Amino acid sequence: MSWFLKGIKRGIRTEKFPKEKPLEVAPWSTKIEGEGNVNCPTNAIEDNKWAQEKCVFCRRCFPSYKPTGDVNIFKVEKRNPTFRKSFYIYPIDVGTCGGCNLELKLLTSPQYDMSRFGIFFTNTPRHADALLVMGIMTEGMREALMRAYEAMPEPKLIILLGACAISGGLLGLPPEIKGDVRIAGCPPNPYTILKALVETKGD
Amino acid sequence: MRRKIGKLGKFCLYNDGYVECEEKIEKSAYTPAYGSFDFVYGPSAGGLMESVRLDIITFGEYIRDVIVNPYYKSRTIKIKGKEINDALLYIERINAPFTASHTIAFLMAIEKALGIEVPYELLLDRIAEIELERIRNNLLVIERLTEAAGFQVPMSSLLWLVEKVNRIIGKYFGHRYFFGVNYYGGINVEEGKIKDLEIIEKEFNELFNSLIESRIFIDRLQGNGIIKNEDSIGPAARAANLEYDARNEEIGLPYKDLGFKISTYDSADAFGRFIVRGKEIFESLNMLSRINLKKIEYTNRLAEGKAVGRVESPSGDLAYYVEVNNKGKISEIYLLSPSSINIRLFSKSMVKNIFTDLPFNWESFGIWISEIGVKFE
Numbered sequence: 001m002s003w004f005l006k007g008i009k010r011g012i013r014t015e016k017f018p019k020e021k022p023l024e025v026a027p028w029s030t031k032i033e034g035e036g037n038v039n040c041p042t043n044a045i046e047d048n049k050w051a052q053e054k055c056v057f058c059r060r061c062f063p064s065y066k067p068t069g070d071v072n073i074f075k076v077e078k079r080n081p082t083f084r085k086s087f088y089i090y091p092i093d094v095g096t097c098g099g100c101n102l103e104l105k106l107l108t109s110p111q112y113d114m115s116r117f118g119i120f121f122t123n124t125p126r127h128a129d130a131l132l133v134m135g136i137m138t139e140g141m142r143e144a145l146m147r148a149y150e151a152m153p154e155p156k157l158i159i160l161l162g163a164c165a166i167s168g169g170l171l172g173l174p175p176e177i178k179g180d181v182r183i184a185g186c187p188p189n190p191y192t193i194l195k196a197l198v199e200t201k202g203d
Numbered sequence: 204m205r206r207k208i209g210k211l212g213k214f215c216l217y218n219d220g221y222v223e224c225e226e227k228i229e230k231s232a233y234t235p236a237y238g239s240f241d242f243v244y245g246p247s248a249g250g251l252m253e254s255v256r257l258d259i260i261t262f263g264e265y266i267r268d269v270i271v272n273p274y275y276k277s278r279t280i281k282i283k284g285k286e287i288n289d290a291l292l293y294i295e296r297i298n299a300p301f302t303a304s305h306t307i308a309f310l311m312a313i314e315k316a317l318g319i320e321v322p323y324e325l326l327l328d329r330i331a332e333i334e335l336e337r338i339r340n341n342l343l344v345i346e347r348l349t350e351a352a353g354f355q356v357p358m359s360s361l362l363w364l365v366e367k368v369n370r371i372i373g374k375y376f377g378h379r380y381f382f383g384v385n386y387y388g389g390i391n392v393e394e395g396k397i398k399d400l401e402i403i404e405k406e407f408n409e410l411f412n413s414l415i416e417s418r419i420f421i422d423r424l425q426g427n428g429i430i431k432n433e434d435s436i437g438p439a440a441r442a443a444n445l446e447y448d449a450r451n452e453e454i455g456l457p458y459k460d461l462g463f464k465i466s467t468y469d470s471a472d473a474f475g476r477f478i479v480r481g482k483e484i485f486e487s488l489n490m491l492s493r494i495n496l497k498k499i500e501y502t503n504r505l506a507e508g509k510a511v512g513r514v515e516s517p518s519g520d521l522a523y524y525v526e527v528n529n530k531g532k533i534s535e536i537y538l539l540s541p542s543s544i545n546i547r548l549f550s551k552s553m554v555k556n557i558f559t560d561l562p563f564n565w566e567s568f569g570i571w572i573s574e575i576g577v578k579f580e
Binding site for chain 1 (some may be wrong): 279362373524
């Protein structure tokens, strides 16, 4: 049987998220709620408040704090409806553990299928509408990051993916670049990334 | 037979122990030739999962040498002087796709150093973690091979399976990459038999058989990146009919009780590595079906000691040497990552191949750059 027919036989496997609720979400990638002061290694919990952008989801706060299953742990400060029909992203890894890279890649899996929203990856910053930065800032990638940013045409957006890129997480310092979109998590769940990207492109 | 695995800090690690040894730096045999040029790929490029630079010395088609620089995204990880469970938070983030292998090798070194007897059920939980990690990684490697070939249907079907495995891991262990799962003294796990494994087996079986029958797919792998080397590890060694596998050798985890059988092939090329990874997925599923996850704890203690912990990660031997002082803090740590060995094997195997072979050969080794460029402080 040809690959084409095999594909047809399998049928549609894409989920209806974000129109419908996400399925089978790993708890320790979602919003955390609770109370009390705990021994938090990144100070994500201070004075009974949880800062999603610092959290590395290590469970040190459990059972005082528990995951809720809510995947909306991102902040879109600037969106651009110009990108509504086609939104090209250039991902750059400036010092990751590989977790963000893999979760981002899984947006192309049939479950999420980001292309149905007109979201695509591009192999060059020249074709990119958004620069997606992952990882802590390493010395070797500093120049590559700046060159990628400068190579991009206007208008352009910066997306910071994961605790390392937003706050430095546990391992170091974040890249010196201001994010228009900040997607929390260690690593962020693909549901969280997908919803953040859909909102960023102005849908 | 005694085999050398690789450098573990100031030591040489063998399958039956470790000894202090000098660093032997292997120099490239490449000499500039008329008409050849350096094609630079990376460190940041769309086709790569991570940041790495490849210097490909070529005449335009025939490859004379490949020099891989994995140090663009080198991270310094401050771990010395930290307590064991605090150190684990950092170990988890060395290489997320291999977190179970890293944390379990680290904990096995600690437990051996401090003379702790780990409950049998906990060892079975750990096998479940490593085998789920192996299934995910092998599926991803095969997906990357189909992606390089532009095979959209198997590519999508394999990604569906990778996501499915991630959801199974997330359901039973709370986190899709095993962060916060293992700790000194126990494990965070949802008890019971792992469900939905039959779906993975059925779907993958169909895909694997279809790929083996696809001449235009296997033509890209056969004869590509041949490496039969005594220094090989993991699927690269087993694809060359070398029966090297820490699951067979390391007594720390009771693999033999689960009827573990080693998977080998005899072509020593990217095709052999693809076959070995495929066969290993079935073997891992078979072992997982015999495991009942249980939440177990053990009493930890403060003492000083030093030891090596070693596991068979999805890409081969992974080991930690750890020294703990009497305050329960890490005083020395060395890592031997499978990717650091596989990157050398990849470079050697690439010489005399052609340009278009490169992505298939690169993916077949299952290299993760994040675990190579790590410096401990």
